[in-house]
Amino acid sequence: MIEIKNIDKSFGDNKVLKNVNMTFKKGQTNLIIGESGSGKTTLIKILIGLYKNYSGKVLFDGSNVSEMNKKELKKLRQDIGMLFQGGALYDYMSVEENIMFPLSLFTEKSEREMIERVNFCLERVNLKSKNNLMPSELSGGMKKRVAIARAIVMQPKYLFCDEPNSGLDPKTAILIDDLIMEITKEYNITTIVNTHDMNSVMQIGDNISFIHKGEMWWKGNKEELIISNNEELTNFVFASKLFKRLKK
Amino acid sequence: MQKLLKHIGQYFMMMRKVMSVPEKWSVFNKQLILELEKIGLNSIGIVLFISFFVGGVVSIQTALNLQNPLLPKYLIGLASRDSLILEFSPTMISLILAGKVGSSIASEIGSMRVSEQIDALEIMGVNSASFLILPKIIASLFFFPLLVILSMGIGMIGAWVGGLSVNVTTSDFMYGLRYEFIPFFVSYAIIKTLAFAFIVSSLSSYFGYYAKGGAVAVGKSSTEAVVYSSIVILVFNFILTKIILA
Numbered sequence: 325m326i327e328i329k330n331i332d333k334s335f336g337d338n339k340v341l342k343n344v345n346m347t348f349k350k351g352q353t354n355l356i357i358g359e360s361g362s363g364k365t366t367l368i369k370i371l372i373g374l375y376k377n378y379s380g381k382v383l384f385d386g387s388n389v390s391e392m393n394k395k396e397l398k399k400l401r402q403d404i405g406m407l408f409q410g411g412a413l414y415d416y417m418s419v420e421e422n423i424m425f426p427l428s429l430f431t432e433k434s435e436r437e438m439i440e441r442v443n444f445c446l447e448r449v450n451l452k453s454k455n456n457l458m459p460s461e462l463s464g465g466m467k468k469r470v471a472i473a474r475a476i477v478m479q480p481k482y483l484f485c486d487e488p489n490s491g492l493d494p495k496t497a498i499l500i501d502d503l504i505m506e507i508t509k510e511y512n513i514t515t516i517v518n519t520h521d522m523n524s525v526m527q528i529g530d531n532i533s534f535i536h537k538g539e540m541w542w543k544g545n546k547e548e549l550i551i552s553n554n555e556e557l558t559n560f561v562f563a564s565k566l567f568k569r570l571k572k
Numbered sequence: 573m574q575k576l577l578k579h580i581g582q583y584f585m586m587m588r589k590v591m592s593v594p595e596k597w598s599v600f601n602k603q604l605i606l607e608l609e610k611i612g613l614n615s616i617g618i619v620l621f622i623s624f625f626v627g628g629v630v631s632i633q634t635a636l637n638l639q640n641p642l643l644p645k646y647l648i649g650l651a652s653r654d655s656l657i658l659e660f661s662p663t664m665i666s667l668i669l670a671g672k673v674g675s676s677i678a679s680e681i682g683s684m685r686v687s688e689q690i691d692a693l694e695i696m697g698v699n700s701a702s703f704l705i706l707p708k709i710i711a712s713l714f715f716f717p718l719l720v721i722l723s724m725g726i727g728m729i730g731a732w733v734g735g736l737s738v739n740v741t742t743s744d745f746m747y748g749l750r751y752e753f754i755p756f757f758v759s760y761a762i763i764k765t766l767a768f769a770f771i772v773s774s775l776s777s778y779f780g781y782y783a784k785g786g787a788v789a790v791g792k793s794s795t796e797a798v799v800y801s802s803i804v805i806l807v808f809n810f811i812l813t814k815i816i817l818a
């Protein structure tokens with residue numbers, strides 16, 4: 325479980341997050357939704373420790389990140405898998421080297437054990453025997469899947485995904501969503517997904533938090549979301565005329 | 573001025589992160605070998621090419637300037653040797669490498685920054701500055717001096733060929749090459765080159781590492797890397813020459 329308490333974050337005079345409180349549960353896909361510019365990426369970057377200038381508390385299974393010493397932080401980082409918006413694969417490494425990279429840095433596994441683990445993860449994301457391709461030879465969806473394989477190779481306890489299906493066709497997007505959901509349930513991890521894709525929300529939204537202009541505005545599950553009367557939320561979710569009609 | 577101070581502060585903060593013991597030596601060595609290849613081996617061709625032709629031009633020009641029959645011909649060998657060792661090889665080759673190596677370092681690190689690859693390293697718990705930049709600095713410190721020595725050698729061959737074309741005999745030229753040779757000049761050149769190698773690799777890394785935005789930012793960072801590396805090289809060339817030779 326991850327909790328954030330009273331998070332404030334500004335860039336200069338721009339107050340991006342205002343007193344945000346959220347709870348993300350284990351074994352669930354926790355969604356953060358909100359308009360472009362509402363602060364979703366900023367929030368995730370605070371969670372994974374890329375931003376340090378903020379006020380408030382971030383608790384991973386009860387322990388406060390800002391009170392951790394270097395060693396504890398390092399340990400925590402190895403329990404975190406992150407799927408970046410563009411995949412962020414290392415472009416001078418092959419698919420296999422990309423996925424193997426965390427293993428070769430942080431474990432004492434032998435070459436053979438590492439390759440076994442890599443193959444297992446590749447199979448998990450349906451990319452069997454694509455080991456030797458370079459990132460430049462992959463399609464957008466394949467890149468995302470390799471990035472997922474890299475994110476889970478160390479068997480993380482926490483998985484973060486920043487807009488996992490932006491730029492993908494609806495079918496591939498659903499595939500990625502399902503994969504994230506399956507992995508979450510299978511390994512019982514705490515997963516947090518940033519998205520403004522309503523298909524994903526309906527597909528995998530166990531626990532949904534809506535941020536609006538940097539404030540925590542609404543939370544609930546997908547069933548509650550459909551019947552909610554919160555004005556900003558319905559304006560966001562049912563932005564298209566089609567959806568508006570469907571709701572009625 | 574304030575901006576300059578901010579850059580200098582940020583540069584030293586980055587360098588403090590860079591100077592740390594690698595996570596795992598096997599991974600570091602792999603990076604280092606990659607960099608040696610990218611920074612060193614790939615620059616040999618251009619260094620050979622430029623040095624040969626500049627060496628030739630230097631000796632032809634010296635020959636033209638020393639047409640007074642009272643001046644012995646071997647002076648051409650001597651003058652070419654000293655200008656190659658003292659200035660052309662260490663400084664000019666470093667400036668050329670600032671263009672070639674510097675821009676490629678900055679654009680490589682810059683594109684890793686804007687595509688979040690550096691963030692990905694950081695959240696894995698890797699010291700990204702050290703992981704990416706230290707091997708580049710070490711590879712540069714190792715290869716720049718080798719390239720400069722190579723340049724001196726090839727430059728002198730060029731000078732010899734250039735001399736032949738304006739009727740300086742091989743024996744005159746060789747005599748001049750050896751005449752009152754001061755080995756310390758070579759040490760001075762190497763010391764300068766080491767400083768330049770550090771400047772090019774660390775400054776270019778700096779501009780890439782703090783690139784902000786998209787592809788445009790990467791282009792901008794690589795231009796800045798070349799411009800500022802060149803300026804700092806020229807300033808340090810002056811300072812080091814004053815300290816060491818004067």
Ligand SMILES: Nc1ncnc2c1ncn2[C@@H]1O[C@H](COP(=O)(O)OP(=O)(O)OP(=O)(O)O)[C@@H](O)[C@H]1O
Pocket residue numbers: 335338340358359360361362363364365366367520
């Ligand atoms: N590094 C930064 N420096 C300054 N301002 C920033 C920075 N990163 C984000 N911002 C600002 O913070 C606000 C929130 O940005 P953020 O990227 O968190 O939005 P988002 O919800 O992820 O949007 P999107 O859905 O478009 O990805 C924006 O107003 C943006 O301009």
Ligand SMILES: [Mg+2]
Pocket residue numbers: 364365366486
């Ligand atoms: Mg975002």
